[in-house]
Structures are given as C-alpha cells and as structure tokens.
Amino acid sequence: MIEVINIRKSFGDKTILQDVSVNMEPGKTNLIIGASGSGKTVLMKCMVGLIEVDSGKIKYDGQDFTAMDDKEKKPIRQEIGMLFQGSALFDSMTVEQNIMFPLDMFSKEKYKVRMKRVQECLDRVNLKDANKKFPAEISGGMKKRVGIARAIVLNPKYLFVDEPNSGLDPQTSLVIDKLIKDITVEYNITTVVNTHDMNTVMESGDHIIYMHQGLKQWEGSNEDIIFADDQKLNDFIFAxxxxxxxxxxxxxxxxxxxxxxxxxxxxxxxxx
Structure with missing residues (x-):
C-alpha cells in the first residue's frame, strides 16, 4: 500500500496540493482524475519522489519515503515501475534493448537470464517478432506495450502510469486498459494511473480519486461514481x-x- 498523509505542495505563492490524504490499494487500479491544473500530476510526481512535498508524509508499506535520503530511497525506487505518457523509449535502442535497460542498471544476473526475462515480458504484453525493431518502426499502441514491458521487467510492487491512452485510437486504448488491469491483478501490484480517459474511469476504476483545485474532492469506485451526488465531480465526468x-x-x-x-x-x- 502507498499512504499519502496530509501532503501539501506549493510553487512560489501558488498552492498546488492542499492537505491531501489517500491510500493507494494493492491489486487495484487506482485512478487519479481531474481537470488540468487540479494537482493530479503533481500528486503523482510527489509519490514517486520527483517532487518533494512541503509537508505531510508518503509511506510505502509503512516506510516513510519522505523522510529518507536518496540512498535510503533507492531500494523502494527499484520496486517502482513507470509508464510515461509518451512511452519515453530510447530511439537508438531496439525494443528488447529498451526493455533490457532497467535490468542492465539494477540486475546482476547473467545476460541469458536477463534476456529470458525480457522475452517473458514481451510475451506478457503480446508483442511478437518486435525484438529487433526500433521505436520508429512500431505503432503507438506497440510503443505503449513496450513501455509496459519495461515497467514490469524488474517485477515491481508499484506501477505508475501517466496518461496511458494519450494519442491512441479507442480500440487500442481498450487493449492497453485491459493489459494494465490484468497485470495489476495478476502480480498484485499497487497501480496508480493518471488519466483523462472516461472509458478508463468507467471500465478500470477500482479506486478513483477526483482532484479539484488541489483538493481531494471525491473518492470511490467506478460503481460509486454512477450514484455520486458531488456536483463538481458530475460536472467533470458527465459534462x-x-x-x-x-x-x-x-x-x-x-x-x-x-x-x-x-x-x-x-x-x-x-x-x-
């Protein structure tokens, strides 16, 4: 579990997060939704340690991540997988080299063992015959799947996903949503997804946090959201x-x- 406890974050005189508390649950797809400027991206960046909070705590399985120095944070960061909005693949590397990259950085296993793990992840995201291709030679949906394979190659306990359906057609978006959800359940990962996609909200939202002007405005499941009477939430979701x-x-x-x-x-x- 990831516990966010009363965190605040400001940039200059502009307050972005105001006393936000939430638990991100393992084995579930935890969605952060909200309009641009609501604080959802800053919330995610605070959780992974890209931005330091002004006050409050972020705990990973009871460990106070915010109180750690960079050396102490390293073991937790090794348990974090990240899928970036634009996939963030290395253009000069092949598909398998991109997925191998985290293993080269953190694993001491022999090359054959690492390559076997790469192939396992490629198989898990249903990518065949793409090992030697470069990012420029594959589609947007395939890039997302390569990004997912790279994110899970180290068997992470936590998976952060930023706008997974950005730039994808509706059918491919459904495939990516289902893949993320299936992997979350299969490996009991604590998955946190930052999204604008309402199909993701309605189909994959095991646990949804709606951010509004730096506050946690609403929290519940995709079933709860149908019956929610929060006017700000309804104006955003069902506009x-x-x-x-x-x-x-x-x-x-x-x-x-x-x-x-x-x-x-x-x-x-x-x-x-």
Missing part, C-alpha cells in the same frame, strides 16, 4: 448529454441487476 445518458443507462442496469440478485437470493433462501 455532455451523451455521458449523462450513459450514466442514466448504467444506473438502470445496476438497479435491474441488483433487483434480480435480490430476488434470486430470496428464492434460494426459501428453498433452504
């Missing part, structure tokens, strides 16, 4: 008539399913 209609349809479906389950449970109880 268009299309999404308002989707919300009402989803409400109806969930009520219908709940009624069916209640009826079925009652029938089963009467039989016993």
């Amino acid at each position: 268009s008539e299309f999404f308002q209609d989707i919300k009402e349809m989803r409400k109806t479906e969930m009520f219908r399913d709940k009624g069916w389950r209640t009826k079925k449970d009652g029938e089963n109880s009467s039989r016993t």
